[in-house]
Amino acid sequence: MPSTVEKKVERNLIGLTLSDYAGKKSTLCPGCGHTAIANVIQAAVYELGLAPEQVVKISGIGCSSKSPNYFLNRSFGFNGLHGRMPTLVTGACFADYKIEILGISGDGDTASIGLSHFKHIIRRNVPMLYIIENNGVYGLTKGQFSATSDQGLVLKHQGENLLPPLDMCMEALISGAPFVARAFSGDTKQMKEIFKAAIAQEGTAVVDVISPCVTFNNRAEAMQSYTWGRMNQTPLQAIKHFNTKEEIDEETETIEPGTFSEIQLQDGSYLMLRKLDKDYDPSDKAAALDILTESYKKHYFATGLIYFSEVPPTIQERYDLPEEPLNRIGIERLRPTPAMLDKINYDFGV
Amino acid sequence: MAVTELQSTTGLKPIVNDFCMTVCTVNGSGSATANNIIYRALYQMGIPVSGKNIFPSNIMGMATWFVIRVNDDGFIGRVPHDDIVVAMNPGTLVKETAYLPEGGVIFYADHITVPEGHREDLIYYPMPIKELIKTVDVPRNLVAYLENMLYVGIVSQVLGIELSELRIAVEHQFIGRDAIIESNFGIIKLGYEWAAENVEKRDRFVVERRPFNKNLIMTDGNTAAGIGSLFGGLQFCSWYPITPATSMVEAAIAKVDELRKDPVTGKTTCVILQVEDELAAAGAAVGAGWAGLRSMTSTSGPGICLMAENIGLAYFTETPVVIWNVQRVGPSTGLPTRTAQGDLSFMYNVGHGDINHIILIPGTVNECFEFGWKSLDIAERYQTPIFVLSDLDLGMNTWVTEKFEYPSTPIDRGKLIWEEELEKIEDWGRYKDIDGDGIPYRTVMGNQSPKSAYFTRGTGHDVYGNYNEDPKNWSDMLHRIEKKLNGAIENLPKPIVIKGKDARIGIIGMGSTDDAIRETQAELAKQGIETDYMRIRALPSCCEVREFIEEHERNYVLELNRDGQLKEILMLEHSDLSEKLISLTDIGGLPMTAIWAVENILAAEEEYA
Numbered sequence: 001m002p003s004t005v006e007k008k009v010e011r012n013l014i015g016l017t018l019s020d021y022a023g024k025k026s027t028l029c030p031g032c033g034h035t036a037i038a039n040v041i042q043a044a045v046y047e048l049g050l051a052p053e054q055v056v057k058i059s060g061i062g063c064s065s066k067s068p069n070y071f072l073n074r075s076f077g078f079n080g081l082h083g084r085m086p087t088l089v090t091g092a093c094f095a096d097y098k099i100e101i102l103g104i105s106g107d108g109d110t111a112s113i114g115l116s117h118f119k120h121i122i123r124r125n126v127p128m129l130y131i132i133e134n135n136g137v138y139g140l141t142k143g144q145f146s147a148t149s150d151q152g153l154v155l156k157h158q159g160e161n162l163l164p165p166l167d168m169c170m171e172a173l174i175s176g177a178p179f180v181a182r183a184f185s186g187d188t189k190q191m192k193e194i195f196k197a198a199i200a201q202e203g204t205a206v207v208d209v210i211s212p213c214v215t216f217n218n219r220a221e222a223m224q225s226y227t228w229g230r231m232n233q234t235p236l237q238a239i240k241h242f243n244t245k246e247e248i249d250e251e252t253e254t255i256e257p258g259t260f261s262e263i264q265l266q267d268g269s270y271l272m273l274r275k276l277d278k279d280y281d282p283s284d285k286a287a288a289l290d291i292l293t294e295s296y297k298k299h300y301f302a303t304g305l306i307y308f309s310e311v312p313p314t315i316q317e318r319y320d321l322p323e324e325p326l327n328r329i330g331i332e333r334l335r336p337t338p339a340m341l342d343k344i345n346y347d348f349g350v
Numbered sequence: 351m352a353v354t355e356l357q358s359t360t361g362l363k364p365i366v367n368d369f370c371m372t373v374c375t376v377n378g379s380g381s382a383t384a385n386n387i388i389y390r391a392l393y394q395m396g397i398p399v400s401g402k403n404i405f406p407s408n409i410m411g412m413a414t415w416f417v418i419r420v421n422d423d424g425f426i427g428r429v430p431h432d433d434i435v436v437a438m439n440p441g442t443l444v445k446e447t448a449y450l451p452e453g454g455v456i457f458y459a460d461h462i463t464v465p466e467g468h469r470e471d472l473i474y475y476p477m478p479i480k481e482l483i484k485t486v487d488v489p490r491n492l493v494a495y496l497e498n499m500l501y502v503g504i505v506s507q508v509l510g511i512e513l514s515e516l517r518i519a520v521e522h523q524f525i526g527r528d529a530i531i532e533s534n535f536g537i538i539k540l541g542y543e544w545a546a547e548n549v550e551k552r553d554r555f556v557v558e559r560r561p562f563n564k565n566l567i568m569t570d571g572n573t574a575a576g577i578g579s580l581f582g583g584l585q586f587c588s589w590y591p592i593t594p595a596t597s598m599v600e601a602a603i604a605k606v607d608e609l610r611k612d613p614v615t616g617k618t619t620c621v622i623l624q625v626e627d628e629l630a631a632a633g634a635a636v637g638a639g640w641a642g643l644r645s646m647t648s649t650s651g652p653g654i655c656l657m658a659e660n661i662g663l664a665y666f667t668e669t670p671v672v673i674w675n676v677q678r679v680g681p682s683t684g685l686p687t688r689t690a691q692g693d694l695s696f697m698y699n700v701g702h703g704d705i706n707h708i709i710l711i712p713g714t715v716n717e718c719f720e721f722g723w724k725s726l727d728i729a730e731r732y733q734t735p736i737f738v739l740s741d742l743d744l745g746m747n748t749w750v751t752e753k754f755e756y757p758s759t760p761i762d763r764g765k766l767i768w769e770e771e772l773e774k775i776e777d778w779g780r781y782k783d784i785d786g787d788g789i790p791y792r793t794v795m796g797n798q799s800p801k802s803a804y805f806t807r808g809t810g811h812d813v814y815g816n817y818n819e820d821p822k823n824w825s826d827m828l829h830r831i832e833k834k835l836n837g838a839i840e841n842l843p844k845p846i847v848i849k850g851k852d853a854r855i856g857i858i859g860m861g862s863t864d865d866a867i868r869e870t871q872a873e874l875a876k877q878g879i880e881t882d883y884m885r886i887r888a889l890p891s892c893c894e895v896r897e898f899i900e901e902h903e904r905n906y907v908l909e910l911n912r913d914g915q916l917k918e919i920l921m922l923e924h925s926d927l928s929e930k931l932i933s934l935t936d937i938g939g940l941p942m943t944a945i946w947a948v949e950n951i952l953a954a955e956e957e958y959a
Contacts, residue, residue, distance in 0.1 A: 024816075053803070056795045058637070069805055069817070076795040078640060078667075079807040080633070081659055087625070087633025088640070094586055094621050095641030096796035117633075120626040315623075322617040325796050326585055327642030328768070329612070329619055331761035334583030334644070336609040338756045344577060344605075345753040348567035350394055 013049025013243065021046045023071035033185030033211030033226075034063055034133050038070040040188050041102065041131075044195040045072065048269075049243065055100045058092065060085040060114060063140050063213070064106030064133035083114025086121035086130075090315075093126050096325035097316045100199055101128035108138050111147035111166050118168075122175040122204045124315045129198045130206045132168050135213035136224035143216035150223045155216065169306050170292050172206035173285065179205035180288065180307040185212060186229050190303060196241035200265040203311035210301070229301055236282070236291065236304035238274035241265075248272055266311065273305065282308045365554045367397050367422040371434035371505075374446050375498070378410030381438065383523060384498035385416035386748065387538070390519035391511050392420055393568050393750050396560040400426035400865070402747050402941060407593070407686045413442050420557060425872065426750075427865030428941040433555060434509075436501055437462060438479075447472060455553040457505055459497075473553045477504050482544060486537065496537045503541025508549055510556045513542055567753050571718040571744040571862075574754065575648075575674060576601030578722020580609045580620065583761045585643040587622045588634035590653065593686050594742035595676040598648045599624075628653040632660035632673070639664065639671040640806060642766060642794030644726045648674035651693045652683065654700060661735050662701030663808045668781070668790070668831070670729035670764070674738045676745040679939045688939025689742040691861055692911040697737050698889065698919060704828050708838055709737045709889045713846070713864040715751035717887070718744065721843070723757050730764035732838045733792060734831075741910075743941045744862035765791045769799045779813040780804040781827065788834030835890075842888035845895055850880035856902035857883045857951075858931075860909065860916055862941065867908060869944035874951060881951075886916065891923050899927045904958060906951055908934050910942055 009017050021042045026035050045055055052074035059065035061082035068077045080088045085105050093101060103121075110118045110132045121130070137155070138144040145153065145161045148168065153161040172180045179201050183191040191209065198205035212218045212226045220227035242248035248262060248270040260274040273282070281287055288307040295302040322329065373388075375381035382403065389401035399420045406412040419426050432450050437443040437458040444465065447456060452471045458464065460476035479497050488496050506516055516538055524530045576598045579587070589599045603622055610620040625631050631647045639645035649657065654675055664671050677693050679685035697709055710725055712718045721738050729736040772778060772793060778801065781790050790813075793802040804815035811827070812818040850871065859867045864885055871883045884898045899905050899920065907917035914933030921928040934950045936942055 051798075053796075053798045053800065056641075074800050074803050076793075076797075076803045077805040078637070079805065079809070080636075081663055081808065084629060084633045084660070087630040087660075088637035090623070090625065090630065091586055091588060091634035091637030091639070091643070091645065092641035092795065094638060095643050095794065099795055116626055117630055120630065319621050320618050321621070322612055322615045322619065326619065326621075327794055327796055329585075331583060331763065333612050333614055334585065334610075334619055335757065335761055336581055340609055341581065341754055341756050345567055348569045349753070350396075350563055350566075 012046050014051060016046070016051070018042070018046050020074065021052055021072055023073050024069050026067070026070040028063060028067065028070070029215050031214040032063070033135060033209070033213070034067045035070065036185040036188055037131065037133055037191070037209055037211055038067045040191045040195060042071040044192050044199065047192070048196055048199060050100060050199070054098070055102060056092065057102045057104060058085050058088050059104040060106070060109035062106040062108050062138070064104055064211070065109065067133070068102070068104050083109045083112070084117060085109060086114065086117040086126070089126055089128055090121060090124065093128070094316060094321070095327040097127070097321070098325070101126075103128050103130045105130070105132055107132060107134045107136060107146040107148040107168070111168055115147075115171070119171065119175040122172060122177045122206065125178070125203050125312055127202045127314045127316070128204055129195065130204055132206070132208045133211045134168060134208050134224065135211050135217055136165070136222070137213050137217035139213045139216055148224075149217075153217070153222060167292055167296060168208040169206070170289065172208070173288055173292070173307055177206045177307070178203040178309045178311045181205075181207045181305050182303045183207055183209045184229050184233055184301070184303050185209060186226050187233060187303065190235060190239060193239045193241045194305065197239070197265060197271045197305070200241065200267045200269045201311065202266045202314055223301075232299065232301040234295070234300045234302050235276060236280045236302055236306065237276055239304055240272045242270045242272065245270065263308065282306060285309070360551060362554045364556045366556055366558050367420050367560065369433035369555045370417060370419045370429045370431070371436065372432045372446065372449065373416045373418070373436040373438070373501070374442050375414055375416070375438045377405055377408060377412050377414035379498065380495035381414070381416065381498045384502045385418070387502055387516060387519045387523060388506060388511065389418055389748065390522060390568065391506065391515040392418070392557065393563055394515045394518055395512060395557065396563045397557055398422065398424045398426055398560070398562055399750060402428060402743065404940065405687050413439055422560065423872070424562075425865065425869035425944065427869050428943050430943050430945055436505055438498070438501060444468065455555065457501065457508075459501075475504075475508065475549060477501060482540060486540065496534070499534050499537035500541040503538040504545040504549070506538075507542045507545035508551055510558065512559075513539065516542075563750060565753060566750050568748055568750050569715060570597070570746055570748045571712065571715045571740055572598035572676065572746060573601040574715045574718035575722045575738070575740065575745070577605055577609070577754070578719035579646055579672075579726065580605055581719075581757055582723030582726040583644050584620050584646055584726060586620070586635065586638035586645045587647060588625050588631045588638070589622070589647050590625060590628045590631045590649065592650045592653050594678055594746045595648045595650045595653070595674065597746060598674060598676065628656035629660070632657035635671045635673070636660050636664045636669050639729070640667065640669045640794070642796070644730065645670070646672040646674070646726065648676070650676050650678050651680045651696070654693065654697065658700050662703070662705060664735045665701055665705050665707070665831075666808055667806050668733040668792075669735075670733050671735050672725045672729050672738065673735055674740060677739065677741040685939045687742070689862070689941055690910050690937065690939060691741060691863075692915070692937070694739065694911070694915040695918065697739060706835065706890070707735060707737055708732065708835065708842065709739050710843060711739045711860045711887050711889070712744065713861050713885050713887065715744065715749045716754060719754045724843070727759070727762040728838070728842070730766065731762055731789070732834060733764065733789065734835065739861065741862050765789055767791050767793060768797060769802070772797070772799050772802055780815045781811065781830075782813040783830055787837050788830050789837070839890050839892050842892065844892060845887055845898070846885045847894075847898065848883045850875060850882050853880040853882040854903045855879065855881045856898060856905035857881050858886065858898070858905050858907045858916070858920070859883070860886045863908060863910065866942040866944045866947060870947040870951065873944055873948045877952070879951070879955060889919060891920060895920070896924055896927070899924055899930055902930065904932055905930055906932050906934050906954065908942065908947055910936055912937050
């Protein structure tokens, strides 16, 4: 007998349901960290109340870069070239600067073949959420070392990794990113709050997500495994994003003053950072470098908001562009007048 | 010295408006400015003239040459010898005289020693440069630079270049900077007056005012291309510096504020961005093109090598983007400051797998302007990368050319659709051939219709953009792209044909060799060999190209590369006519000369006769 009680479908600020943010069925391995990320992106964009049409997904090549197909079907996506995601973003970002850009890449993409593009897009401060789905291994080519693999890691066909890893948060910091965070596919709650904050903020926001590869690099001792992550994760703060002032006030009412800080983000939303065991000030760049150095040395896994600063002018702000999307400007406004050409001919003439 | 004066005072029969003069200097000394003043004054006098800067890949201290050719018949391509040499570089004087025939003229700074008894058949004009410069109060750091202005004055007086025109040329060079104009012109005048009093003219070369240049302008191909792109509604240009392409984007930068202020908001509608390398330049241009901006990048051969993967991506994702290649000499770093047509084959198929491209080939500065705007239309119409193949000679040298013509057709954005048009299409797919012409309808980011989005990928995809590995789907996709590009062929710039009289022999060329080949055609006619000349302006080749090849008993394909790349392409596209094609090629990094072409065609003709 059919139920007479209709199940109430939840809707976000703009009246859409979570399924409006869905993607295609994932073809990644069951348990892949990247699938967790895809789901979190979907939830984060839904909770922010952003229309999928206001989001664009651009990626490189690899397992991570396939994943934009698995969320936000209604958003334009571009699965481009290995390591070159930031270059596509650099051009596309001028077409309509109100569109939120999600850049999805992996450690092969960002730490190796596209390292220079990574640093240069930060230098340009292209507004985007730059996600590195970091599993310390090349998955799609079946298990080779990446530039973020642990030193000493042993892989079936590779032997032992002789070289130390690059720390992508460190690279982002020294390149000048105004928002740097680290998340873990085993902690989707924290990841979602970080993503929301990163999207709410202008400028290049880099999130290095340790995202285990269950097939090639998930042995318990590996620093990008679920087990190691769960055992060693040390959140720098409890982080929570709120769309409105009312929401954050309601939350902080019951929290002891002095144990949290509140940040207003550029889209008008709020971020609450609650102090955990130790004091950590994410606005202190030197402290950020210290915590990354220390966590690597002492083998713990610092996650959360690592660095947050005033946002320097974005690349679009450095040009005097019209308010409306550049890609919608009518052709009659794009061609100089005949009189302008006459002047050029005159200047170049006898 | 004027013509009549020459005859009455010396009894020599003058050679009017017909010589080639090479100025030999040291690079970094500011001689380019001096040479441009002479060049510009000749242009202002209405005389057909060309100027080619032949320079080293170096900033300061190496030998550099500026070649000026004047010719009343309008043949101003390069010639392999000089009539006049101006020697300001002590290191090269003796070597330079090797290019002078008997009776050749050499002006030289008299602190340079001419070996005793050297080439007594030449006419020597020593110039007391060091002495003269001492007579004026010149800041020490400008001495070397202003010494160049002395030869401008002396040489001009002896050849009959008018002082008043030199003045105008100086004013043009230093627009609005009065003090600099006065100091430079002062030195030129000093040289000019010294020559009038002290030089006895013993050579026969003179210039005389003509009416030819009234409707012509003077600029270089890169400037024309940069400005042409702005007239084409360019909205995004990413680039990385490389000789000889850099000045194209710099020309656009110089003009973008003036030309591309939005008439509605007063804001700028074109972004020009220097990025970290050519990978990024191509990537950003593809990203912008994909997102619905009229997009371009500009580079040279080595940059194209780095752009190859993005070119493949743009081809297969059907993303419009324009890529200029201002060719230099390769392979490898090659001769970065010399000219060639050696990238044609590479460009035609750059990218791996089944791939082919549309190439536009401007042959004049005016065409650089025209193809600047037109290429953006073609790219959006056919949703594919469009190459424009220029070269260093055309791009960096200043030419006297036709005035730029205002675009004859409105900006064409092809099948780019927004919400309303999308609504009218039933079952739209990004790669669906709705009209049967192989060209699908294209949506771009920012479109607010929930139906507009699709997932662009360089991997195999179906008509909706979904991942697909099915053999038939792949084959259909590639054949549809082929059909789309084939449909473009007859809509590309057609070849220019200059007919001879009942000619049975054809000459085929492309790009900057136009001057040399037109002169070749005239010279051969003088020797009794009539030819028709076709300059190809786009590839793949259209039906007119085929007809031309067919109509002639044999066709000489003249080009500046080793292997005859244009000829190879024509052979592939018209394999049944391949016996009618004969390759004549020249490499070495310098522009083609008519003398070389005539010699080679005559030799070949002897064989065929």
